[in-house]
Amino acid sequence: MIREEGKLVERISLRSDRDVARARRVVTQAMDKLGARALGRTRFVTAVSEIARNAVVHGQGGDISVFSHDRSKQVSVICEDGGPGIEDIDTALQDGFTTGRGLGRGLGGAQRLCDVFEIESTPDTGVTIRMAVNI
Template identity: 45%
Template sequence: MPSEREFWPLKATRDVGDARRAVHAAARSAGFRSADAVRLATAASELGRNAVIHGKGGRMTLERLDEGAGIRLEFRDEGPGIPDIEQALVDGFSSTGSMGFGLGGARRLVHSFQIESGAGEGTRITVVRWRR
């Protein structure tokens, strides 16, 4: 069975709300427990906002894994990239004055967190949360 994918644009902060609502709905319909659906949707909110504000816009890809046993989200942007990833994941660190707990916090809300970024190359963050 081919996995279903949904694409959500992340151009303005308004798009972040649409994307996180889609993630919450997808997680609930896949049978995630209430708190787990909120964890994943909140991670999506943080990462989506990061793509809009820090990455100057991008998109989110939502993919169901193993018939809904897990959900994978990919956030891509063509922005300036994150020069120091380790530092960006430290709680309280913010380069824009608004993202202090965003990346590090989002990482704690998911089961797997991958980040690829380089100066001038944009950023791609992929996260997975399983239903348990």
């Protein structure tokens, strides 16, 4: 669970693969500031990369906000896209499921790499994913 209100580090508009790279850098820096170790950083930043790319490729773009929770030593992100949403979230989280040309490991894989992973989807507002890592 996310243990305290975080402070916003940066909000990144997700339009292209450069923005996905930017999201990776911002999360890496936020984790470094809290003293994250290499494995923890690689796992969470990989998850962020999957989710941010999904927003660009499948979600018609969106934005991602990065938060630092300094007292409870957590970093979290909220990623919102403007796409059509996910029809069946449970199926989408299964390995091997894909609607596109991908491997279908992104979403379920990202979930395994985080300490907190919450996903909401509605046809009106697209997909919102909240993820956090304990440092």
